[in-house]
Amino acid sequence: MTYATDRLHEEIAYVAYHFHWSMDEILDLEHHDRRRFTNEIASMVTRAGSEG
Numbered sequence: 001m002t003y004a005t006d007r008l009h010e011e012i013a014y015v016a017y018h019f020h021w022s023m024d025e026i027l028d029l030e031h032h033d034r035r036r037f038t039n040e041i042a043s044m045v046t047r048a049g050s051e052g
Contacts, residue, residue, distance in 0.1 A: 003031065011038050018045075 011034055012026050018041045026034060
């Protein structure tokens with residue numbers, strides 16, 4: 001099974017936007033690790049939104 005290209009681009013953009021990592025750095029991550037970072041970022045964004 002291949003990972004949807006659109007979803008991969010969404011993950012790359014999301015991590016790059018929030019952590020300022022390069023595309024190469026993000027693509028070097030294993031799929032599981034990249035998904036974990038996107039989930040952690042989403043949690044941080046949600047917390048920040050509820051605090052302010």
